[in-house]
Amino acid sequence: MCGIVGAVSNRNIVPVLVQGLARLEYRGYDSCGVAVYANGLQRARSTARVAELAEQVNASHLEGSTGIAHTRWATHGAPLVHNAHPHFSHGPGADALNRPGRIALVHNGIIENHDQLRTLLQAKGYVFQSQTDTEVIAHLIDSRYDGDLFEAVKAALEQLRGAYAIAVFCKDEPQRLVGARAGSPLILGVGRDSQEHFLASDAMALAGVTDQIVYLEEGDIVDIQLGKYWLFDRLGKPVAAAQRPIKTVHAHSGAAELGPYRHFMQKEIFEQPRAIADTLQGVDGIVPELFDQQMNHAPGSNAAHVFKEIDSVLILACGTSYYSGCTAKYWLESIAKIPTQVEVASEYRYRESVPNPRTLVVTITQSGETADTLAALRHAQGLGMTHTLTICNVATSAMVRECELTYITRAGIEIGVASTKAFTAQLAGLFLLTLALAQAKGRLSEAEETRHLIAMRHLPAALQAVLALEPQVIAWSEDFAKKENALFLGRGLHYPIALEGALKLKEISYIHAEAYPAGELKHGPLALVTSAMPVVTVAPNDALLEKLKSNMHEVRARGGVLYVLADADSHIESGEGIHVIRMPEHYGELSPLLHVVPLQLLAYHTACARGTDVDKPRNLAKSVTVE
Template structure:
């Protein structure tokens, strides 16, 4: 979600700050800003437009300095207007117009006790210019400042309840920036000529430095020209061995669109390559595919030790990742014969569950920084569920560092907010996990393993054949663009795919869409069916096909219009009120990876026809790092 970039340099750091924000635009934001220490005072520029407009403003106002912080904000407290945009200043108590700014601060996360702190600071004479929880931290740092910014930050964060990553500087210390984190990611970059940087994502520092220190929970980073320290909130320093500098080859988010109109379309068409990359090097099925990695890249936990001791799986995830977990439940119980529970991460941690010690906790996250999923993981660990594994697209993420085992998907950077290639690569990783667990439990024969691997290796070719259906989906989209409601149906393995299809449509076209197991139609949703509500049906040629055909007849009998994704041999024919697109053959257990792609294309082209912002849909963010 929100993005942070900070710098202390002997040269003008403003271009680095703005470029860093541009690299973080994919995360989603509704305002942005930059503040600098000129040596004599603090200046800032803020905007509710895109970073490109902020760049113009910065140039026009001549902002130039070696010390600065910058931010992209996704609104939580207060509307997306300029006075709520970061960076926030504190001028001290009293009328702000009468004194220069003393503190500049940016913040990711949510401060849960901001109201109590606000009241306390107002009683001391501090005047608030915004509705944000962030401004509370700026005034608190100012109130606690005693001539040493590190002392003020350490004292301030000790009083914060909630999640935060902050970067802050003070007018009396022109070449110093403090950073701190708890529950929200923050990294420190070591640059050339004594320059040091802060960022919420190493991607923001691509081209600036590849020397990265990952800050851990409760860390406070003190950046000065030519040196830095990392301490805990009590001021106790960590050694270089405890917080090592790592070489990180991050890829730029500013990828070329090439022949595509939007990143989402590009990423849909990158799925054959992404799946091939995710499966690269998989020569056979073995628990070793999921071995953990130690802090310095050395071998970590051995997966076979974990797999032999577990007899159930708990999957924790949010949004699209949750739907990939729902699909994996069918695989894990059918192929590996392991009881599996799938939980919405934001719900799991707030209810009283019954922990089973022999459980493998599996988290799924594109970014590896999803706040709700991380909190759910830590809650599970607090209950004694110590066997943990993550399916994640970012090898350097918090999720990977906090789980014993991992499988890193290779989707590459996904810029479009609506996830596409990250979802299908998650499914590929989860299918491999299913096979590895089945093998560990003696439930996978050599012949079955060979057949599954053959099918997986053929996925890129099969996906290319599905992508060739795009023109037919453009025709469907033109009809959907005139609707305001849609219903998606699936059965068995394909019910989660129907859920994902409905999510994609609502995310980027703003059409209300729901998904149901087709057998549930008669238990309520059928009341909604009219000629104005298109009904999308995922109809593979599996054991539930005849049941699904009966459900389709229920729709037709009520005047509903069906849009059916059918395998070639289902014998479902197009007719009045029944539109059929034929998939290139049935793909068995891996069919969900193919059937989801037409639903992605349908959502994309419907949004295109309606003129919405496909890559940056309103109110949404790519990396959800707040609860």
């Protein structure tokens, strides 16, 4: 969600901090700021874009060799300048606001006991200038400070409940920066000349500055001084270099270039053929080893062993990833014949459930840092379900490190908040998992494996053909841009695709959209159907097509206007009140990967027609790293 950049150097670090914030803009934010040591604490903050902050910094000639910067997404306090990070400590004493603060801090996460700590600190004379939970941490560290910033931070963290990634410095120790994480990601960037080191929430923030990255583990604290650093674990014990090795991470800033496209979302929709090709690269056959992308297996935890042991699957995910899991449920039960549950991660962790130690717990997450999904994984592990696998787009993420087995999708970085290529890459990974489990259970013949592999290899070309339908989708979008509500219908395997289509439309066009299994029309949603309510229908030529046609007749009989994605041989024709786009070919079990693309394009072009901020829709952030 929010973004952190920090540095200790022997040069002016402000340009690096501001550039880092610009590279984190894709995560979403409503305010931003930078603070440095310059004969005391100095800062600039803005509720506009990073470009405006850069102008402010240049106008004020803000410079310093130690500093922190932040992009904030409001959780406590409105998006106003006084709530923007970085925060300074003020106090104690009645004249606290008249005296320069000594602690500067940025924070990602949520502090659950901030109200109690605020009351305690106010009683000590600390003065609060914001409504944020973050300012509490700055004052708390100040209250524990006695000449050693690291010890003050360590003591303060013991009083916090909740999730955090923090970067903090003190004016009394101007070449020292302390970072810590619990529940929110934080990385250490090792400078190229070893005279400067960095903190960031994302390696992308440091692209072009350093590619030498150390991933902090849960509970870690890092003490950075000029030309050196020390790491400590959650127990306060020093961490050896071998335990947190430096990794070379190529976070190419070129991924954030638009090229000929109008928005990143459009670019990412059109990158899907390549994303699928990359995700399937090296898949020459269906073998369990495809999911052994970990180097730290315990004995007996390789995929071949796990797949034979398990008798059910539990999928945990949020948002778009949840819909990919819902699609996979159909595959897993029809092809692999394995009972499968799909749970919204934020709900699963808070309800009583019946654990089965022979369940394969599958997490799906683009970033690998989704707070609810990580918490749900840990909850499942705590219940004794130790067989875990993640479908994830970031090989260095917390989710990958915490799961037993892994399949890394290779969609590349996704800038647009509304997920597109990450979703189809997840579906490709989940289909491979289905085939691997079917094979492990003796339910996949050689002929079936060959047929499925041929279909998967053809996916990039099939997707390219679907993208050629864009002009027809644009014509639909001109109708949708005038509406305020829409219904999406699908049956069977394509019901989750209807859900995803509705989510995309509401995310970026702000049109209220709902999706239903088409058979549920008569059980309530049909009451909404009028000529003002467009009804999008996903209509592949499968076993449920005739049933779906009956549902479409129900819509037309009530004056509803249909927009149908039909396969070429489905015998559904355009006419009064019915608009048909014909898909290039029927794609069987893999049809969801193709049918979702026109729905992505429909949402995109409708949003363009309505003039919304496509890549940064209101109230939403790219990475949801807090609960």
